[in-house]
Amino acid sequence: MTTTFVPRRRRAQLNWLLTVLPAFPLVLLVLRLWYLSQQDLPTMLLLVQYISPLGMISALIITLIWTVPAVILVLRLLGGILLVSKPDDTGRSLLAVTALRMPDWVVLLAAMLAAFTWQLRLLPTLCMLIVAILGLTAAQRFRGVRPLMLWITLGVPILVGVLVLIFVWPGITAALRTGEISTAILLGVPPLLGPFLTGPVPASAARLFTHWPAVGAALIAPLLIGVVFLRAPVLPNSAVEVGPSGKEIEVVRGQLISVDDTSTTVLKTTGEVEFIPNDQVRSKTLCPEPVRPPESSVAVRGWPLSASVLSWIAPTRRVTEVDPRCLGRPLNPS
Structure with missing residues (x-):
């Protein structure tokens, strides 16, 4: 009874997810027109009549293209941690199933897209995600080859972290001098966290460290995406x-x-x-368009x-x- 109920519940959750995802961009486009018309219904209907859907979709893609690799990489990271920490939970967790069935080429394309679209101050975070995913993948596939697994789970993250810190060190010092504490944290902290994200966590706390961050991100991400897109230009x-x-x-x-x-x-x-x-x-x-001041005045090399x-x-x-x-x-x- 329990074994049949869990797959049905997972399929129901997946069906709801597949239903909501296509509707979310449509809701964003409607809210953008509502915001642009300043909550005046006749003006909104006029905009719907004349604004090209292709133009709005293009604005949506250009504005939010950086979120696609972020979602893919974070899901793969959290699902990988759950897979190596609590393998018995694989069939009952949508997060673990998503990470298990995600092809490697999807992760590779997401990493390449992030490298091109993310700001420089977020690239240390990207390096942390890549080495952590690489280490978690090694922990799943090379359990019997201990030297190779140790090198990928510890040696590579430490080496990459050191190289990243050497590269961004002038930016960290400049950010601390100018009082940009958040920029210094984004540059200096992620390279230190890579080795700690490649191994399992206690099985009793696995869902706490993976599911709750995923749920929190799923709740906050639509709000952040909506705020960003509502300010994106859709008319010249x-x-x-x-x-x-x-x-x-x-x-x-x-x-x-x-x-x-x-x-x-x-x-x-x-x-x-x-x-x-x-x-x-x-x-x-x-x-x-009015030129916005840069979010950070610091430069690295x-x-x-x-x-x-x-x-x-x-x-x-x-x-x-x-x-x-x-x-x-x-x-x-x-």
């Missing part, structure tokens, strides 16, 4: 010069919704929608900690001069 910022011929020109700034045969629709920062007749439009321009490898590789448009229309002034004041 624009400035439109408006005015009949021979009269004073007014600059309307906002987010461009659509342009049709009769009018140009702009969503102002106050939440109001303005329909501008096309015969009164004198000029239009796209305005760059010339690499800013708030930058990622992808931001260095991808071409970046440099804004040298600000268009006066983006500041609310006409391009050619009379």
